[in-house]
Amino acid sequence: xxxxxxxxxxxxxxxxxxxxxxxxxxxxxxxxxxxxxxxxxxxxxxxxxxxxxxxxxxxxxxxxxxxxxxxxxxxxxxxxxxxxxxxxxxxxxxxxxxxxxxxxxxxxxxxxxxxxxxxxxxxxxxxxxxxxxxxxxxxxxxxxxxxxxxxxxxxxxxxxxxxxxxxxxxxxxxxxxxxxxxxxxxxxxxxxxxxxxxxxxxxxxxxxxxxxxxxxxxxxxxxxxxxxxxxxxxxxxxxxxxxxxxxxxxxxxxxxxxxxxxxxxxxxxxxxxxxxxxxxxxxxxxxxxxxxxxxxxxxxxxxxxxxxxxxxxxxxxxxxxxxxxxxxxxxxxxxxxxxxxxxxxxxxxxxxxxxxxxxxxxxxxxxxxxxxxxxxxxxxxxxxxxxxxxxxxxxxxxxxxxxxxxxxxxxxxxxxxx
Numbered sequence: 001x002x003x004x005x006x007x008x009x010x011x012x013x014x015x016x017x018x019x020x021x022x023x024x025x026x027x028x029x030x031x032x033x034x035x036x037x038x039x040x041x042x043x044x045x046x047x048x049x050x051x052x053x054x055x056x057x058x059x060x061x062x063x064x065x066x067x068x069x070x071x072x073x074x075x076x077x078x079x080x081x082x083x084x085x086x087x088x089x090x091x092x093x094x095x096x097x098x099x100x101x102x103x104x105x106x107x108x109x110x111x112x113x114x115x116x117x118x119x120x121x122x123x124x125x126x127x128x129x130x131x132x133x134x135x136x137x138x139x140x141x142x143x144x145x146x147x148x149x150x151x152x153x154x155x156x157x158x159x160x161x162x163x164x165x166x167x168x169x170x171x172x173x174x175x176x177x178x179x180x181x182x183x184x185x186x187x188x189x190x191x192x193x194x195x196x197x198x199x200x201x202x203x204x205x206x207x208x209x210x211x212x213x214x215x216x217x218x219x220x221x222x223x224x225x226x227x228x229x230x231x232x233x234x235x236x237x238x239x240x241x242x243x244x245x246x247x248x249x250x251x252x253x254x255x256x257x258x259x260x261x262x263x264x265x266x267x268x269x270x271x272x273x274x275x276x277x278x279x280x281x282x283x284x285x286x287x288x289x290x291x292x293x294x295x296x297x298x299x300x301x302x303x304x305x306x307x308x309x310x311x312x313x314x315x316x317x318x319x320x321x322x323x324x325x326x327x328x329x330x331x332x333x334x335x336x337x338x339x340x341x342x343x344x345x346x347x348x349x350x351x352x353x354x355x356x357x358x359x360x361x362x363x364x365x366x367x368x369x370x371x372x373x374x375x376x377x378x379x380x381x382x383x384x385x386x387x388x389x390x391x392x393x394x395x396x397x398x399x400x401x402x403x404x405x406x407x408x409x410x411x412x413x414x415x416x417x418x
Contacts, residue, residue, distance in 0.1 A: 005047070089166065201240050208230045222248045352377075
């Protein structure tokens with residue numbers, strides 16, 4: 001979307017058209033576009049409105065119904081913080097006694113919306129003029145929020161009364177490919193870290209793949225997952241990290257909000273031992289934070305292999321930060337052996353999970369060529385250094401029932417790392 005398209009969209013005619021569009025349907029978008037143009041509506045306005053309609057539909061996953069009153073750029077939506085996560089960001093600033101936050105890379109304004117909704121005064125900036133204009137629209141209901149087009153790093157924070165800083169640097173190139181070098185972010189990680197000498201209350205949102213070796217010694221690094229999807233790592237400094245430096249995981253989902261944090265001596269180092277009656281798959285944020293040992297301690301368990309992030313225990317323990325499975329059988333990995341095992345049990349639908357193996361689940365499923373009325377779940381992993389197959393059954397909140405021939409969920413696969 002260019003400046004001309006945005007201006008037409010923000011006109012009374014353009015806003016009315018966008019508001020009147022039916023829910024976006026990609027199969028009908030072309031026909032709708034042609035009809036609107038035949039009715040005499042400007043072609044550029046039609047294109048801009050339909051693009052926003054498509055982006056709003058996609059944005060519902062992050063913003064819910066709020067998306068229907070917002071504007072987006074494709075790149076801005078891609079990087080925008082989900083509102084449920086932005087609310088947790090904002091709580092850190094309010095708990096620290098912050099009064100005015102400078103959102104130095106505001107994008108479409110998701111975090112700034114959360115800051116303002118919690119009573120914080122917000123100075124939001126973005127180096128891209130179109131993006132800054134979009135953020136202005138999205139923050140129109142918050143008089144305590146000001147949006148500026150420019151480089152937020154050169155802001156005179158003292159003159160503007162800013163006592164908290166936040167940044168979500170761009171981590172993709174103009175062509176859309178990911179940037180993995182922190183100093184190739186825009187702005188670079190080093191440039192952002194230098195700001196804590198000016199305003200100690202600094203918060204940074206970064207990609208969850210940030211290596212532990214890149215973590216500053218004075219930061220609380222918190223990996224965040226939403227419904228099992230690891231979405232970010234936040235670096236929090238000064239008053240924004242009341243527990244002090246270290247690593248933690250924030251797990252958000254239907255089961256509530258849960259935080260896993262290492263103790264003052266770091267996470268416990270779990271034992272390695274044989275597969276017990278239950279297998280636990282820690283949440284991805286816990287794995288990224290290197291806190292699998294905390295899960296093992298909570299379930300009185302051990303690792304199945306020193307290099308694999310699966311925990312096993314002889315008893316079932318409630319753990320909202322790990323998915324539990326009852327283990328029904330363990331056998332060495334082998335295609336013929338596994339095919340025979342599953343066919344003897346009439347398994348026709350198979351959920352394949354894997355960790356620490358090069359097996360491709362879809363390829364294995366075709367090779368197994370299973371037929372039968374039952375479902376099952378298997379885990380392909382290393383146990384004490386050898387490739388094993390664990391036949392398991394998910395333990396659901398409603399109870400731990402069933403066997404390898406019972407319900408086990410839809411076909412799929414998953415992989416993580418220790």
